Structure formats: structure tokens, C-alpha cells
Amino acid sequence: MEDQSKNNMDKPQPDAASSQPASSQPKDGEVLIRVTNVEKSFGEHQVLKDISFEVKAHETLGIIGVSGCGKSTLLRIISGLETADSGEVHLANPNYSLVFQYSALFDSLTVEENVAFSLLEPPDEEYKRALEKNSQRLKKYSAKEIRKIVSEKLRMVGLEGIEEQYPNELSGGMQKRVSFARAIVSNPRIILYDEPTAGLDPIASTVIEDYIRELRNGLNAASVVVTHQFSTINRTDRVILLHEGEIKWQGTPQELHRTDNPYARQFSHASLQGPMAMESP
């Protein structure tokens, strides 16, 4: 199974024919994501309290925690889809992308059009200016080149030959992999994943998890992965555990299994006993 997934994957090459925009790679150790004292409330309910962390190039940060602890909200704030009530989010590179929890594929477009979206559709002027500031530029591709790029990306996620199908003709897992291909088509330097392997079979999960790692290595990308799955957590470099909007623990995936921190311990042992109260049936 592992072999099959490896065969399906090509190591991403920065600024190869498949990249858009053309840009220089971030240097090792360069901070690409800086979150400082972020707070967010929805009405009376405070979802995030004084969250601060950094993610460097060539680093994958896992964000874990029980459902409703604010993980996805934090990811939406980093990606600019939500605004923080206070605090600051700084992305060192405008070329970022987000893999949504439920695919969010454009259902009126074919798989090919979905994956090629950012190559076909001219982006906002604001984004172009941000790229220019970063000494990056957008490259235009011919229809033939775009088709080649799309089939390359689809092959990477193990989905060749479905270019003409519509998202509603695919299974949930296939949709997820297409959304992954769409997110990486521009070879982003910052990649945010909202439960990228939820709902996928183990083989597809391995393909995605390996590819998250390959992107980190090949592009020197900074990644933030919101996840519940230990196979995904184990492939990250560092983990943050959120509970009730606060960072309760952080460390490496290896430390997660050894720590005495009651939150991390309860999470790693999937225990009902601990500070993260959950009602059992």
C-alpha cells in the first residue's frame, strides 16, 4: 500500500513548469507564519484566547484538540477568511493555500477546471501587487500546458483520468484529493490543511500525508495541519494542543505520547478521564 502511494507521487519541483506564481524558495528557518496574541469571539463565546506561535519554512505544525476548541477558526483567521478581534497574523509570503475540510470544490466546474482554477482565472490586483512586492510574478500558461499541469497534479494524488467529471460524480474521498490537487497547483509556500485526511481511506490518507511532507521538503513550505488523526499528527514537526481557545500544550509528536501534561495525556490516550470533560453515554 505504501509502495503504491509512493509510486503515485512525484516530488514537487519549485518553479518548474507547473508552478504559478514563479517565486524563490523560502530559506530554512525563515518564519513564514507569525501569529501574535490572536483573540476571537462569536457573540459572548470567546473561541480563541491570546494565541501566539510561529511556523518556519520547512516546518509542519499540527493543531490538535477536541471538536469545537477553535482549531478551524484559527485556520480561517490565518487564511484571512475571518478577522481576529485582536492580535496579528503575518504571512511572509502571499502565495498560500487552504485545503478545506469538506473539499469546497466548485460544483459547476469539471475536475480539470477546478484544479486549474488558479491558472485559468486571473487573480485580484491586490494579490498581484503582493506578489510583486515579494519579487514574485505570475506566469501565463497555454491550454496545453495547463492540461499537462492538471494531469500531473491529479496523478500525484492518484486520480488520473477523471478530468472531465464533475465533483458530484466523485466519492467524498476523491473530492478531497481533488481539492488537495487544486490547493497545490500553484506550488504555495504556505499551506493550511483543515483535517486533510478526515473521511479518507487509509491508502488515500497515506498519499496525502506523504505529500504534505513532500511539499514541505520540496518547496520548503510552512504548513499548518488541523487534524484528529494520529497518523497525520505523527508526520508533523511540532504540535499545539488547543482547548477552550487556549494553547494547553505544545511539543513534538513524540513528546505528545510521553508528556505528563493532563490535556496532552488525555488526548493521546483518547481517555474520557481528564480536564477535557466529555459526556460519556
Add this chain to the structure above:
Amino acid sequence: MVTKPPERLPLFPFTRKALSAVKWEWRFLLETLTSAGHYSVQVMQFIVSGQFSFRHFMQQLSFVGIDTLGISLIMTTFAGMVISLQIAKEMVKQGAGDYVGALVSMALIRELAPIMTAFSVIAMAGSAYAAELSTMKITNQVSALEVLHVSPIRYLVMPRVLAGIVALPLMNIITAFAGIMGGMLVSHWLADVSFGQYLDSVWHQTEMKDVFTMLVKSGVFGFIVFMMSTTIGINTQGGSLEVGLATTRAVVWSFILMAVVDYLITFLVYGAHGG
């Protein structure tokens, strides 16, 4: 056995609920109009800065203009026929047969053609847009556009609103013509008004001001219908229930705003004397 007396019902049991719903709905309208105002400014900025996709515009123009033309034609043709059916015989009897065509065309050009066309467009395209965009919103497709650095206003709202502004006046020319022809057939069949007599009346009594007002009115209706549908759609939050609600609201508020604006334009152009 002692039976418990029924709880005393308030005199108007639904009043408080109804008042709260009305209050909520007004708040919703104000928020929608504020958003629509912001989106209109953004659309203008996109046009001025040349961020306009002719391909998307043509796609929407073909949907609005071609796909909804059939039903608009049926409605306005029958509207012309009904007016003719009601007035032709009586007018001929009163010796005013020469004015049948003028009256039918005046009713259609000044009021019925723009209104009927807009009704058809609201029913077919406005509701479809509200449902489509609200579904896109609740399934994160709108967020996906933002993450891919494509403004949802530029990609979703602008081509639809511009298509409405362009399509409705063009459709109106065709539907008004069809209504006048429908009226001509009925007046000829029922009241022996000759085709020449009818067309002569239409030609001599129809003013350019009426035609120009019809085109402006329908363009404004196009803007209202599509700005409301897309704004309500793109601001939807929740689930499938809210998609249904968004569609209903888009239709209802488009009708109401259209009626108000119709009155205002008519008053401005024709004044209190109506002509």
C-alpha cells in the same frame, strides 16, 4: 376528576411573533441594502480597473437573456392579448377603434412589458442565482474563491448584475413587440380592427420618451433583481433551510423593491399627472 382549565390564550396570539418577524425582516433588508451598496461600489471599481471577464459576462447574459426569454414572451404576449380583449370591442363601439393600438402599446411599453419581463427573470434567474450562490456560500465554495485570490464579487456578483442590466432592456424590446402583436391579433379577431389601423395607431401615439423610459426602467429592474439575488445568496449563513429562505427572500424583496422603484421612476418621468 378535576380537569385543569385551559391556559388563557392572549387576545392576539400571533401579534408579538408577527411583529418580531417584521422587525427582523426590516433589519435583514437594511443589512442587505448596505451590503448591496458596498458590492455596487466594488463592481464599479473592478470595471474601472479593467478587471472584467467578458467570458463570464457572456455566460450569464446567455442564461438571463436566452433561457428566460421564452417565458417572458409568453407572459407579455398574453398581457397584450388580455388588454386588447378587454378594451377593443368597447372602444370600437364608442368610435375609438383608431386608438386601440395606442392604448395597448402604451400599457405595455410604459408598464406591463418591463414588469412582466422582470417577473419572469426574478422567477427564473433571480431565484436560481440566490439558490446557487447561497449553496456555494454554505459549502465554502465562496471561501475557496477568496483563498484562491479571486474576489467573489468580481467572479460571482459582477457578471450576473451586469448581465441583468444589459439583458433586461434587450429582452424588453422583444417582449413589448410581442405583446403589441398579440394585442393586434385579438383586436382584429374580436373587434375587426384592421392591422393597418392598429399599427398606424401604435406608430403615431407611441412616444420616444415612453420607449426610453421602458429601457431605463428595465435596466434598473435588472440591477435590482440581480443585486438583491446575488447579495442575499452570497451573505447566506447556515444550512439547507437558509438556502430555501434566501431564495424566497431574494424573490420577495426583488418584487417589492421593483414595485417601489417602478413607482418612483414613473412619478419622476410622468409626474403626478401620469403623462
